[in-house]
Amino acid sequence: MSKQIRVNRDILIIGGGIAGITAAVYLGKQGHKVTLIEREEKLGGRLDNLFSVYGLDISPKDFMWEQISKLKAFSNVDIFTCAELVETERYVGNFKSKLKIKNSKPVEVKHGAIIVATGIDVSTPKMDCNSQGIINHTHLEDYIADSKIRRLSKVVFLCDFDSEDFQVMALSTLKNALLLREKLSCEVSVLSRNIKVAGKKFEQLYTTAREKGVVFSAVEGIDVRSLQLICDWLIIGENILPSQGTEELSGILGVERDKQGFFQNNNVHFMPNLSNRKGIFFAGACHIDAGLNDILDDSLTAAYAAHNLLANDIIEIAEKTAEVDEEKCALCLTCLRSCPHKAIDIDFSREAGKKTAKIIEEACFGCGICTSLCPSRAIQLSGYEDEKIVELVGGFLDEIHS
């Protein structure tokens, strides 16, 4: 009989962009009490600022509005804007978090799982010259949305400027190039090292753009800074960066990031949405580089994973978890520092002088790192106890010797 613990079915979602909202709508429908926090004054995130998105037939604003109204219809979804996460304590199934809310008292919420959907930021690459004609995609979307475009005769899109563009930026280039070509019938050319078409129907978009007269040129091996371009507008693809505050948030939650600073350690075993801590999931652009289509898929699978974890009010504890021998533990804290899953704490319930390390069974992955590092061999992983391993290895060695 495996052990079980009771869990709280509530869920905290960090980020009120499309990923967070999609997850919240799904979880709201499943009857979870959802707390959605957003740093800005209103929900919507980046998608709300775009004029059009490839793969979406309606305008992103309308799509967003639809999703937000769906969300607001749920009585079991609490939304806090201008809110930030300050602190999260405890473990999967029974987290306790403090929220800081502008012009209001701090709020404390208890929840069983967390979905991180903090999205991305963009920055425009530095150009040597300053000119009104040099704009980025964010400006371009604004101009198109406000119909502020004067007559243009030639537009150049410059991609892969500092480094290879992200998929989402490359897709934006294809989409906007076609849009300008069709709307204004001006000359549109795209300078890039690699056209990125690795997504559903992206190749068709590229083909259509060429058929409509967008000119694509490869600039591999050419320093684009030395080129002389004559055009009304030079549109530069922005660099995609982890959303501001990603580092702090990863510290608060104890979750790892990849080498580029985005959420989720690049480990196939955590794919698609898991983190190094049980009960914390990632959704959307904060951990993958993809178009809207894939972002929606991703947010749903994150929400599903969270729902799956908490659906039955209980979670079963895996059989293979570490155990501390209280007699041997000297509370050196080696295990606490080395556990990648934040599954070790100090047992404060004991009297002073007799405190020991404590394994949080529900958060333990059974990886065995603490077991192998403990200097006084006070931790054993059930199923892999020292005696058992010695016996196994011993028998193996005997076999070799004989």
Added chain:
Amino acid sequence: MKHKNVLVIGAGIAGLTSALEIADRGITVHLVEKNSSIGGHVQRFCCKAVDDVCTKCGACLLKDRIDRIKSHPNVKIYPDSYISDISKSKSKFSIQIKQNNKHTSVDVNAVIVATGFTPFDAKMKGRFGYGRIPYVFTGLDIEEHFKEKGEFRLLDDVPKRAAFIQCVGSRDEHLNKGYCSRVCCRYALRLVMMLREAFPEIKVDIFYMDIQSSGKEFNMLYDQCKNDSGIEFIKSIPTRAQEIPEIKSVRVLYEDVTKAKLVERDYNLLVLSIGIMPSEDSKMIEGLLGLNTDEFGFFEPVDNFSTRTNVQGVFLSGTCEGPKSISESIQHAEKAGLDVMGYL
């Protein structure tokens, strides 16, 4: 809730993932696989760690799923089986499963199509000499070889020069393959790094149209390849390859687009990065279920944002819907499982 049954067609990584997702929720899954073993194409893929460091190809994610599905009380596996007939009445499907000469009939409430893909047949691109020239292989051949042998021993001598040709069977309008297979750049660069590790002296040229360097940290692997003096990226797709038996080489003719000149180079090893085609069985499934397909033969969902199809109760999972990497397939399969649970 009355007890429900679901049919999953295809026991590759997508079919297994969807089946587990549903079976874990107490629903009986009938898993039909045409081959004698479950696991699909992924079981042919090798671990692509370079220098003992994981490059996140995901090939190792299969084994755990196979182990789980084999001991799952809610999953019934039918190896060596075909679907011979499907009839739909109201919200039920009755399925005839043909296993060798044995016929089984089951009633299910929903169907997940996870028929996967067929690797492009490199012989269709005759000018690269696959099957004729002994130094020409596909990326899949190399993977299988690494998987089986653990090292590279396809040639008698140590290869000094190797070349990879990308987009063989992808982004090719002559073959009506106007789509990107999404995975070839990723596996090719990983294989290139593996070859560089196995033979530090080897020089590798990569012929490409556009490197699809998207994916987590993949730009970093691409940069690593670009900074490697032993690897040259050539933006051009060669026109032909011919055997030069005297020097045990294959001679590749391509256009150097920066100089607008035709160039010939000799290689000891030529690898064709073949792409993903719709499964050869998808026509049959399409006929049985009456599913919509896109212009290339992949099954088409009703909208961009779900795995539902034009037939109510039928869902798509994995690469039968379009090219995907292993992790993308897993995610899509989980989504299919989710959609089915919502439907039941």
